[in-house]
Amino acid sequence: MWLLSDDGNEADPDPDLAAVRRYLLAADPDGRRMAAAVRRSIDMLLDGQHTGRYRWDQLYKTEKAHLGTLIEINLQREFGFADGRDMDYSIVGTDVDCKYSQTLGAWMIPPEALGHLLLVVWASDERSSWSAGLVRALPERLNNGGNRDAKKTLNAAGRQAVTWLFDRAPLQENMLLRLSEPDIDAIFSHKSGQRRVDELFLRAHGRRVSRTVVATVAMQEDYMKRVRYNGGSRSRLQPRGIVILGHYSSHGRIAEALGLPVPGPGESVSARLAEARPEHGAAPRVELDGREWVLAGPADPEQAVPKLPEI
Incomplete structure (x- = not known):
């Protein structure tokens, strides 16, 4: 304390x-x-x-x-x-x-x-x-x-x-300070703000990402639009199995079930999911669209993940 x-x-x-x-x-x-x-x-x-x-x-x-x-x-x-x-x-x-x-x-x-x-x-x-x-x-x-x-x-x-x-x-973490130099270089190598935000959530799995970090990477006035569905990273990364959890009650429950940090106000947490199979054993899982999903490992292929409820 x-x-x-x-x-x-x-x-x-x-x-x-x-x-x-x-x-x-x-x-x-x-x-x-x-x-x-x-x-x-x-x-x-x-x-x-x-x-x-x-x-x-x-x-x-x-x-x-x-x-x-x-x-x-x-x-x-x-x-x-x-x-x-x-x-x-x-x-x-x-x-x-x-x-x-x-x-x-x-x-x-x-x-x-x-x-x-x-x-x-x-x-x-x-x-x-x-x-x-x-x-x-x-x-x-x-x-x-x-x-x-x-x-x-x-x-x-x-x-x-x-x-x-x-x-x-x-102090609330400045998550960009925790990423490796290759990750930072990859994120800021893109000319497009949207692609930089996509790269951020591809490389920052399991970390709380603040609005300020998103704004710094996007460098645009409508920076949070780059995270949302309807054209933002949530929909753009969905086919690759990436979910981006936000400050919604349902997202908090998903984070807790999977052992991820629970996003606070203005925060996002990304993770790659895979549909649960016998080889995943007793791994923590969550039900989405009637199917069970676990955190993906390196051996799990990319697969589209269901859209998350925004409630």
């Missing part, structure tokens, strides 16, 4: 910090809202739908510097924080400054934040992980040196004083 309890915190007693912590955890008990805001911020910066970018190292240096600002903005939008008097936010009447760092623990703290509460955030798309915590910027918690703007970082005592809300919690 990523939520840390009070008895695991060694920070000095701080009533305002405790009140802010209670408020944030009441508003977001499992961290899903914060995680979604972080995910949106990274995706906004990559802008895959218009650029085809999906990796941090594809960004310009000036773009990377803006991720902290996007996270600050998206957290405020998500939770409706009021503007602070001197810092970014006012949360239960306390000024709170939001700080993001690409390196866990390396937040840059300006002189004007001294004495204030900080909401410190870290995220790694490569690791599919993020953290958020609270700490008060006290002089004894800061390193002596600073940069040209007199910003300082937390010293060992400061990092130890962070009250973690969520520590290395899972």
Whole structure:
């Protein structure tokens, strides 16, 4: 579990910090809202739908510097924080400054934040992980040196004083980062957005594919149309035995029956199926159009699969 309890915190007693912590955890008990805001911020910066970018190292240096600002903005939008008097936010009447760092623990703290509460955030798309915590910027918690703007970082005592809300919690996976280089090359080798999406679902069996990934591969305004039946990948790959499960109740049951990841909102999961035969033994199976189907293995020939219900 990523939520840390009070008895695991060694920070000095701080009533305002405790009140802010209670408020944030009441508003977001499992961290899903914060995680979604972080995910949106990274995706906004990559802008895959218009650029085809999906990796941090594809960004310009000036773009990377803006991720902290996007996270600050998206957290405020998500939770409706009021503007602070001197810092970014006012949360239960306390000024709170939001700080993001690409390196866990390396937040840059300006002189004007001294004495204030900080909401410190870290995220790694490569690791599919993020953290958020609270700490008060006290002089004894800061390193002596600073940069040209007199910003300082937390010293060992400061990092130890962070009250973690969520520590290395899972971030929705950027599935393109998990594919091999040959798979990526094959996907992006096609000039047609539809063919790129087809190739994606041919090569990403059993993985959750987000809307953002589809948009990055399609690079078109109507990118989700490239997934659907009536001309999209669902119908184009159907003769090859490929099903693309979406966020439908019936699709969730199919995924569970076959041992596949269940697609969440905006997610798709592809798999190749084969009609069940005696040699498949006790393999998990699902009934479609009155016939039983199992996950296809390398020895199973391609065969057309029935159209899935969209309910």
